[in-house]
Amino acid sequence: MAVNVYSTSAMxxxxxxxxxxxxxxxxxxxxxxxxxxxxxxxxxxxxMDMLFLGAVNLKKVxxxxxxxxxxxxxxxxxxxxxxxxxVDKAVPVDRLVKGKFQDNFEFLQWFKKxxxxxxxxxxxxxxxxxxxxxxxxxxxxxxxxxxxxxIPAARRVVSPVKSSVPAAPAARKPSGVVRSALQP
Numbered sequence: 253m254a255v256n257v258y259s260t261s262a263m264x265x266x267x268x269x270x271x272x273x274x275x276x277x278x279x280x281x282x283x284x285x286x287x288x289x290x291x292x293x294x295x296x297x298x299x300m301d302m303l304f305l306g307a308v309n310l311k312k313v314x315x316x317x318x319x320x321x322x323x324x325x326x327x328x329x330x331x332x333x334x335x336x337x338x339v340d341k342a343v344p345v346d347r348l349v350k351g352k353f354q355d356n357f358e359f360l361q362w363f364k365k366x367x368x369x370x371x372x373x374x375x376x377x378x379x380x381x382x383x384x385x386x387x388x389x390x391x392x393x394x395x396x397x398x399x400x401x402x403i404p405a406a407r408r409v410v411s412p413v414k415s416s417v418p419a420a421p422a423a424r425k426p427s428g429v430v431r432s433a434l435q436p
Contacts, residue, residue: 254304254337254370272360281379282387290360291351292317293326294387299367300333302376307333310382318390323349339366 267275269287277284280298284290294315301308313329314322327345334341341362347355 254334254339254366267361267364269357272357272364275364276360279378280387284388286353287357287360288351288353289388290356291349292323292388293330293345293348296330296363297326297333298378298382298387299363300330300337301381302378303367303370304333304337305374307336313382315382315385315387316390320349341366 273284273287276282276290276295279302280295282295284295290296292314294313294317297308297313298310301310308329313326317323317326324345327343327348331343331345334343344355344359348359
């Protein structure tokens, strides 16, 4: 049975986003560079396994992915584990999987408080627990919701294909002086 925690925006928090990332990377032996990368849900699944050994089958968690439906799959596993442990918290999956900083940061802040209230100090080898598998976005991706180039598809500019056929010469603008063929 888990200890439930409730956080409000009025609660002071002295940790920076860098502190939170350091905590995640240290505990889980990962290399997250941004809070937004937690949108896969895999880190939270492993934290639940760390807190409540056996509450999550880590073999079912998609540790390295860049597909939104796999993020959703991971959050469903997290929700099932939270329900199993009687955790009273709605997980805003639809917002988290979009990979926006603010939503993921707020959930991470809550999760850290939850973790601190429930962690018993047992030694846990996160890398071994997930079979040595890396965690996070697949290599070569630009980040949550972005293609390999790192620019959202809606903002990518496609350069025109150059033709081997020379373009027709541009029409000349009249210079303002009218000349006649009859004038010398």
